[in-house]
Amino acid sequence: MATRREFVKSGCLVCLGGVAGIGTLLEACSPKMLPILQLAAQNVPVLKVSADKFIVEKTNLLIVRSADLEHEILLVKKNEGGYQALYLQCTHEGLSLTPTSSQIYCTAHGSAFDFEGNVLIEPALKPLKKFKTELVNEEIVIHLI
Numbered sequence: 750m751a752t753r754r755e756f757v758k759s760g761c762l763v764c765l766g767g768v769a770g771i772g773t774l775l776e777a778c779s780p781k782m783l784p785i786l787q788l789a790a791q792n793v794p795v796l797k798v799s800a801d802k803f804i805v806e807k808t809n810l811l812i813v814r815s816a817d818l819e820h821e822i823l824l825v826k827k828n829e830g831g832y833q834a835l836y837l838q839c840t841h842e843g844l845s846l847t848p849t850s851s852q853i854y855c856t857a858h859g860s861a862f863d864f865e866g867n868v869l870i871e872p873a874l875k876p877l878k879k880f881k882t883e884l885v886n887e888e889i890v891i892h893l894i
């Protein structure tokens with residue numbers, strides 16, 4: 750029979766092993782962070798993003814944060830040309846979404862969306878809101894209304 754000291758000591762070793770295992774698991778599962786572009790409040794119905802941000806950041810996905818908006822926008826550079834601006838507000842209950850390099854997730858109830866804004870996993874039923882975009886003088890103009 751184990752003494753109290755031996756029992757506590759072995760329990761701590763199990764806990765340490767468990768914590769280390771969880772840390773490794775979380776690290777393995779954590780999505781690659783996407784670059785974020787922070788814009789100051791502009792109080793205008795458009796946001797402008799320099800097109801070379803995609804080259805500088807070596808990405809096709811850029812998170813745009815604006816003080817004018819409650820939620821972020823995921824700006825997607827399409828392979829076939831053009832850009833997609835998706836509002837990162839879940840269509841289930843309106844919470845903020847988390848974009849990764851593969852999908853857009855809602856941590857509240859598990860909905861997921863693709864980079865066209867289509868629902869991949871419910872409970873959300875409606876696609877994400879899209880903003881019209883256009884390229885003007887090497888700037889991507891996102892029309893908010």
Ligand code: FES
Nearest residue numbers: 839841842855858
């Ligand atoms: S608010 Fe996003 S799945 Fe419920």
